[in-house]
Amino acid sequence: MSSEIIDETILSELKFEKHKTMTNDIVLKLDTCGFKKESDKVSGCASYLLFSKQKNINTSATRLQLKKANFCKFRFCNMCNWRRSIAVARKLLESLEFLEHQTKISYLFLTLTIKNALTQDLKETVIHLNKSFKRMSETKLYENAVLGSFKTLEILGDNTKDGEVHPHFHILLIVKRNYFTSKDYIKHDTWVQMWQDALRVDYAPVVHVQKVRTIELNKDKNLTALQSAVFEVAKYTLKHTELTRKNCIDFTHIINQTKNMRFYSAGGFLKDMLDFIKTDADLINLKLEKNLLWEEIEELLYNWREGNYFLKK
Ligand SMILES: [Zn+2]
Numbered sequence: 204m205s206s207e208i209i210d211e212t213i214l215s216e217l218k219f220e221k222h223k224t225m226t227n228d229i230v231l232k233l234d235t236c237g238f239k240k241e242s243d244k245v246s247g248c249a250s251y252l253l254f255s256k257q258k259n260i261n262t263s264a265t266r267l268q269l270k271k272a273n274f275c276k277f278r279f280c281n282m283c284n285w286r287r288s289i290a291v292a293r294k295l296l297e298s299l300e301f302l303e304h305q306t307k308i309s310y311l312f313l314t315l316t317i318k319n320a321l322t323q324d325l326k327e328t329v330i331h332l333n334k335s336f337k338r339m340s341e342t343k344l345y346e347n348a349v350l351g352s353f354k355t356l357e358i359l360g361d362n363t364k365d366g367e368v369h370p371h372f373h374i375l376l377i378v379k380r381n382y383f384t385s386k387d388y389i390k391h392d393t394w395v396q397m398w399q400d401a402l403r404v405d406y407a408p409v410v411h412v413q414k415v416r417t418i419e420l421n422k423d424k425n426l427t428a429l430q431s432a433v434f435e436v437a438k439y440t441l442k443h444t445e446l447t448r449k450n451c452i453d454f455t456h457i458i459n460q461t462k463n464m465r466f467y468s469a470g471g472f473l474k475d476m477l478d479f480i481k482t483d484a485d486l487i488n489l490k491l492e493k494n495l496l497w498e499e500i501e502e503l504l505y506n507w508r509e510g511n512y513f514l515k516k
Contacts (some may be wrong), residue, residue, distance in 0.1 A: 220512055223249055225281035226417030236451035238458060241277060248275035252505040252511035252512065257497040265308050278461060295353060298476040299429050307380035308430040310415035314399050316371040316408055322453045324453055325358065326370045326460040332370060339401035340470060348387040351377040353436055359445040359458065365453060375436045377472060391410040
């Protein structure tokens, strides 16, 4: 288990502080571009955090678990996206571990892009991308090779020009362990052709495909392929860094056109397992896990004041 990465029990209030502080940019941007209501909403996000302090009945070790907080659930709130990424990573890890017990699998990362679109056409372009992905996933080649998928949408690239957006998919694909030597193996050129056909465009779109390798975190800690895969995908659920650099015209289009847009989806084996993704609120307000080994010894209430969380005495 890559519990150190995603287990909430070891998250200190410092991590909450970091993500709360990171919301400053988006609060300011919303305010500047006339989204007063949204700005207030994000500004008030997680103004309090209630933790359950628990003791392990065998070892007497203690831990903190978040019990309650007032999250704003705004799509581009750094705090809420951090919460979402923890939930996604946790759920994915659980599902993939389950799958690994059933069958031998490997992972691929697939990035599918389209030429930049005009910002005002963002919604329409994302609808087209989703339809195209569905078309591609229904081809024989894809069906033979891929057992399951988890797909995240990013809407900007690095330094996307003013007036443009760069919606693209990052997809984790689950393939059979022997995929790389089997007849079902899909070469890069073929992926490009498949995506071009699905998009119904007259140019070869940029497509990246790579095997998920173990990531070296530091000298003595390597992640398994499974953990690396989860780590990579969860990362994209956080990335909205370019958004606050946009001018107000682009920013307004993006905020308005992404309302109710789904940023994650799962296919194949993972579809049923990751059904939870429909309930965004659950992703942010993670439920406290019941565990008989841990008992609550006290509640700790933190309030946000002038850039810090203070423990209420
Ligand atoms: Zn929030």
